[in-house]
Amino acid sequence: xxxxxxxxxxxxxxxxxxxxxxxxxxxxxxxxxxxxxxxxxxxxxxxxxxxxxxxxxxxxxxxxxxxxxxxxxxxxxxxxxxxxxxxxxxxxxxxxxxxxxxxxxxxxxxxxxxxxxxxxxxxxxxxxxxxxxxxxxxxxxxxxxxxxxxxxxxxxxxxxxxxxxxxxxxxxxxxxxxxxxxxxxxxxxxxxxxxxxxxxxxxxxxxxxxxxxxxxxxxxxxxxxxxxxxxxxxxxxxxxxxxxxxxxxxxxxxxxxxxxxxxxxxxxxxxxxxxxxxxxxxxxxxxxxxxxxxxxxxxxxxxxxxxxxxxxxxxxxxxxxxxxxxxxxxxxxxxxxxxxxxxxxxxxxxxxxxxxxxxxxxxxxxxxxxxxxxxxxxxxxxxxxxxxxxxxxxxxxxxxxxxxxxxxxxxxxxxxxxxxxxxxxxxxxxxxxxxxxxxxxxxxxxxxxxxxxxxxxxxxxxxxxxxxxxxxxxxxxxxxxxxxxxxxxxxxxxxxxxxxxxxxxxxxxxxxxxxxxxxxxxxxxxxxxxxxxxxxxxxxxxxxxxxxxxxxxxxxxxxxxxxxxxxxxxxxxxxxxxxxxxxxxxxxxxxxxxxxxxxxxxxxxxxxxxxxxxxxxxxxxxxxxxxxxxxxxxxxxxxxx
Amino acid sequence: xxxxxxxxxxxxxxxxxxxxxxxxxxxxxxxxxxxxxxxxxxxxxxxxxxxxxxxxxxxxxxxxxxxxxxxxxxxxxxxxxxxxxxxxxxxxxxxxxxxxxxxxxxxxxxxxxxxxxxxxxxxxxxxxxxxxxxxxxxxxxxxxxxxxxxxxxxxxxxxxxxxxxxxxxxxxxxxxxxxxxxxxxxxxxxxxxxxxxxxxxxxxxxxxxxxxxxxxxxxxxxxxxxxxxxxxxxxxxxxxxxxxxxxxxxxxxxxxxxxxxxxxxxxxxxxxxxxxxxxxxxxxxxxxxxx
Numbered sequence: 001x002x003x004x005x006x007x008x009x010x011x012x013x014x015x016x017x018x019x020x021x022x023x024x025x026x027x028x029x030x031x032x033x034x035x036x037x038x039x040x041x042x043x044x045x046x047x048x049x050x051x052x053x054x055x056x057x058x059x060x061x062x063x064x065x066x067x068x069x070x071x072x073x074x075x076x077x078x079x080x081x082x083x084x085x086x087x088x089x090x091x092x093x094x095x096x097x098x099x100x101x102x103x104x105x106x107x108x109x110x111x112x113x114x115x116x117x118x119x120x121x122x123x124x125x126x127x128x129x130x131x132x133x134x135x136x137x138x139x140x141x142x143x144x145x146x147x148x149x150x151x152x153x154x155x156x157x158x159x160x161x162x163x164x165x166x167x168x169x170x171x172x173x174x175x176x177x178x179x180x181x182x183x184x185x186x187x188x189x190x191x192x193x194x195x196x197x198x199x200x201x202x203x204x205x206x207x208x209x210x211x212x213x214x215x216x217x218x219x220x221x222x223x224x225x226x227x228x229x230x231x232x233x234x235x236x237x238x239x240x241x242x243x244x245x246x247x248x249x250x251x252x253x254x255x256x257x258x259x260x261x262x263x264x265x266x267x268x269x270x271x272x273x274x275x276x277x278x279x280x281x282x283x284x285x286x287x288x289x290x291x292x293x294x295x296x297x298x299x300x301x302x303x304x305x306x307x308x309x310x311x312x313x314x315x316x317x318x319x320x321x322x323x324x325x326x327x328x329x330x331x332x333x334x335x336x337x338x339x340x341x342x343x344x345x346x347x348x349x350x351x352x353x354x355x356x357x358x359x360x361x362x363x364x365x366x367x368x369x370x371x372x373x374x375x376x377x378x379x380x381x382x383x384x385x386x387x388x389x390x391x392x393x394x395x396x397x398x399x400x401x402x403x404x405x406x407x408x409x410x411x412x413x414x415x416x417x418x419x420x421x422x423x424x425x426x427x428x429x430x431x432x433x434x435x436x437x438x439x440x441x442x443x444x445x446x447x448x449x450x451x452x453x454x455x456x457x458x459x460x461x462x463x464x465x466x467x468x469x470x471x472x473x474x475x476x477x478x479x480x481x482x483x484x485x486x487x488x489x490x491x492x493x494x495x496x497x498x499x500x501x502x503x504x505x506x507x508x509x510x511x512x513x514x515x516x517x518x519x520x521x522x523x524x525x526x527x528x529x530x531x532x533x534x535x536x537x538x539x540x541x542x543x544x545x546x547x548x549x550x551x552x553x554x555x556x557x558x559x560x561x562x563x564x565x566x567x568x569x570x571x572x573x574x575x576x577x578x579x580x581x582x583x584x585x586x587x588x589x590x591x592x593x594x595x596x597x598x599x600x601x602x603x604x605x606x607x608x609x610x611x612x613x614x615x616x617x618x619x620x621x622x623x624x625x626x627x628x629x630x631x632x633x634x635x636x637x638x639x640x641x
Numbered sequence: 642x643x644x645x646x647x648x649x650x651x652x653x654x655x656x657x658x659x660x661x662x663x664x665x666x667x668x669x670x671x672x673x674x675x676x677x678x679x680x681x682x683x684x685x686x687x688x689x690x691x692x693x694x695x696x697x698x699x700x701x702x703x704x705x706x707x708x709x710x711x712x713x714x715x716x717x718x719x720x721x722x723x724x725x726x727x728x729x730x731x732x733x734x735x736x737x738x739x740x741x742x743x744x745x746x747x748x749x750x751x752x753x754x755x756x757x758x759x760x761x762x763x764x765x766x767x768x769x770x771x772x773x774x775x776x777x778x779x780x781x782x783x784x785x786x787x788x789x790x791x792x793x794x795x796x797x798x799x800x801x802x803x804x805x806x807x808x809x810x811x812x813x814x815x816x817x818x819x820x821x822x823x824x825x826x827x828x829x830x831x832x833x834x835x836x837x838x839x840x841x842x843x844x845x846x847x848x849x850x851x852x853x854x855x856x857x858x859x860x861x862x863x864x865x866x867x868x869x870x871x872x873x874x875x876x877x878x879x880x881x882x883x884x885x886x887x888x889x890x891x892x893x894x895x896x897x898x899x900x901x902x903x904x905x906x907x908x909x910x911x912x913x914x915x916x917x918x919x920x921x922x923x924x925x926x927x928x929x930x931x932x
Contacts, residue, residue, distance in 0.1 A: 032735050034738075100917075103868050107865050111910055111911060118901075118904065240739070275758045276753070278750075279750035279753035279758075282747075282750040283747050283750045283754070285746070289743045290747075293743075294726060297732070
């Protein structure tokens with residue numbers, strides 16, 4: 001009975017290590033590896049052939065035979081699996097669309113399986129390896145050995161759960177989650193998304209290799225029929241049923257779905273063919289998986305259930321913001337306490353940062369003393385075409401520091417394309433863009449972000465499953481602990497920074513009236529709240545230039561007025577703002593200056609009131625003939641949307 | 642040289658089977674935009690149903706059609722009961738891949754429960770292999786190549802000239818727009834699943850006849866060859882899938898002839914992966930549409 005229990009626990013711990021490793025890949029970072037078990041097999045084979053003696057029995061051939069101590073074999077197995085994982089990732093993910101990864105992982109695994117199964121000199125082909133030495137040197141009884149292995153595998157599991165917990169809480173973990181939710185947003189805030197991904201893919205493969213080594217030391221034999229595609233699938237099912245993205249779900253899934261089901265299967269009387277019980281188990285797992293994905297896709301323990309997610313200290317809310325929070329929270333509903341927006345300031349921390357008192361890593365906004373009037377952005381003869389459609393044609397204008405410039409024009413005028421060019425998502429096909437007198441060249445979004453350009457998106461983009469506060473924290477530039485090594489081994493380096501970032505994000509969100517939503521998943525925010533959150537996120541990046549693509553589209557007028565006030569206050573701290581808007585009331589309250597575009601060119605620019613009376617503008621909006629025949633009214637200032 | 646040409650001949654026979662399945666996968670991907678990992682097991686199921694029918698004394702052609710119809714219906718059911726609820730909720734494509742794998746294992750193990758895991762013999766004895774020019778092909782191969790070409794031609798005519806074919810193309814191009822133009826996209830998707838299931842089952846029978854044996858994993862082990870052909874041809878482009886199938890089929894057999902038959906599938910995978918590294922969009926540039 002006792003042996004039954006220890007045996008169960010050893011296998012449970014080893015399977016848990018595998019699921020924890022898979023969780024790092026799929027749960028934390030959304031990388032779907034359908035062939036996880038091949039990395040387990042690599043670890044197992046390597047651990048075996050490095051610890052076994054040279055092959056002596058005729059007819060049995062395998063490589064190496066180094067007679068190393070067990071721990072060396074275990075580590076070599078883990079490392080080789082990790083290197084193989086990194087190689088597969090480099091082969092595929094950097095070049096291919098990410099949903100191909102699943103297919104390519106299976107294809108690569110098939111090649112490996114085929115090679116191991118067929119090529120005898122490697123691991124004795126389809127016969128497999130037997131009599132792998134026990135870590136105690138073949139001396140102990142079965143019961144004693146399973147107790148030793150329980151201690152070892154439980155220790156390894158504890159170490160890896162600690163590792164994944166540390167990763168989860170670190171800036172590295174946040175970066176992974178953010179990449180999983182939306183790569184484009186993540187790179188728009190200066191991150192190179194494949195680097196954290198390859199790191200975590202490699203760590204996950206390492207865990208697989210270690211689990212494989214432990215398994216082969218325990219069961220002492222391994223054949224190619226031990227790592228069929230079904231095994232990988234069961235691990236994935238265990239992870240999803242348990243709850244991906246957090247460390248407890250992985251453990252729960254491994255014990256409930258793999259161990260408990262295997263035990264239950266033992267008591268199912270075998271009927272008909274001998275393979276039936278196993279097949280029935282696989283059918284049950286498949287059905288459970290699909291039903292879970294359908295009715296509870298987050299698994300038994302959802303990611304956001306982790307207590308750690310909650311912001312512990314209730315944020316000190318500025319008087320005005322708390323009154324306002326009620327208003328914006330229900331911005332789709334009744335126009336609540338409308339007029340009570342107080343003149344609360346941009347949070348002190350942010351003001352300090354924006355004014356130039358930044359740490360060295362931030363792109364030091366205002367170091368050059370952003371005197372109004374000086375040109376920050378200079379767009380020179382820029383052109384861009386989509387296929388044959390000329391969206392921006394020979395467009396030139398400059399934007400002065402610390403001003404709010406509105407960009408208006410009829411649909412198809414090239415406004416959004418221009419914003420994409422400034423954000424680095426598109427590269428000008430001719431002409432150039434100067435930032436601070438220097439050409440931005442062919443910078444990608446991540447590069448532009450590092451130059452101090454932050455943006456909001458035309459349709460607000462949120463990292464739906466992450467809490468609002470993390471959505472904002474992700475944008476802070478130059479975070480320590482975003483690499484795997486710093487995250488794991490240098491917590492001192494980022495613990496205080498995390499507290500500071502959390503505080504800054506809390507203040508920013510409070511300032512924008514989102515205090516009561518800090519811990520809600522961003523996907524649950526209303527349209528207007530998403531716009532506000534995007535502004536907080538952009539400010540968290542401490543930008544010099546803030547690009548806003550229709551910040552008030554589809555927003556309740558009350559929220560729209562709040563956004564207008566905030567934009568003015570942001571500009572007052574020296575940040576330069578370029579915003580696209582169609583709402584004239586909003587524009588008249590924020591913009592110093594308006595640039596009118598039509599058919600990819602700048603039609604005119606100047607204060608809104610002047611521009612509105614301009615003949616060409618009226619013609620562009622209403623068509624050439626309309627200028628004379630009808631009452632020439634551009635949407636009036638009182639109109640709104 | 643002779644050996645090479647013979648291998649190419651075998652490759653043509655392999656390609657004719659792969660092409661049917663690849664076109665089916667491609668057609669389904671073009672309207673629903675995800676890879677269904679259960680297609681391999683659809684192939685196995687079609688072959689099992691056809692085998693059972695022919696064991697029961699049903700005429701061979703008729704039993705193949707029964708297998709095809711059964712899998713076609715399964716495709717429609719899989720869409721209705723399994724995939725559509727997920728697509729309605731707008732889940733990430735990765736989730737649909739996992740659901741497909743779940744379905745694949747359910748079907749594969751159901752096959753074990755119904756037909757036991759032991760391989761079955763399923764072959765047609767139509768006489769010895771014939772020398773046709775440089776090629777050495779059995780009458781079965783010739784029939785398969787002919788049937789495959791005829792079916793693909795039929796599909797081409799249907800996509801180009803019938804109202805339903807145009808509806809499929811419209812749906813794959815822009816489902817929302819197609820809906821607002823009065824196309825019942827649910828019906829189009831259901832019918833696409835039916836056609837895809839039908840073609841897949843026929844491919845399954847062809848595969849089994851070439852290998853002469855049938856086991857619950859027959860189809861699944863062929864799945865990634867088919868995906869390779871689809872990806873090579875440009876995802877969601879049935880005509881590209883035909884070209885991809887030709888390349889993958891010939892490649893497999895030529896590699897088998899020159900290296901080691903045990904590695905032929907691996908080599909085909911390796912080449913597909915390498916090709917993808919240099920042309921991630923497929924050989925014909927995929928626009929996610931049928932042109």
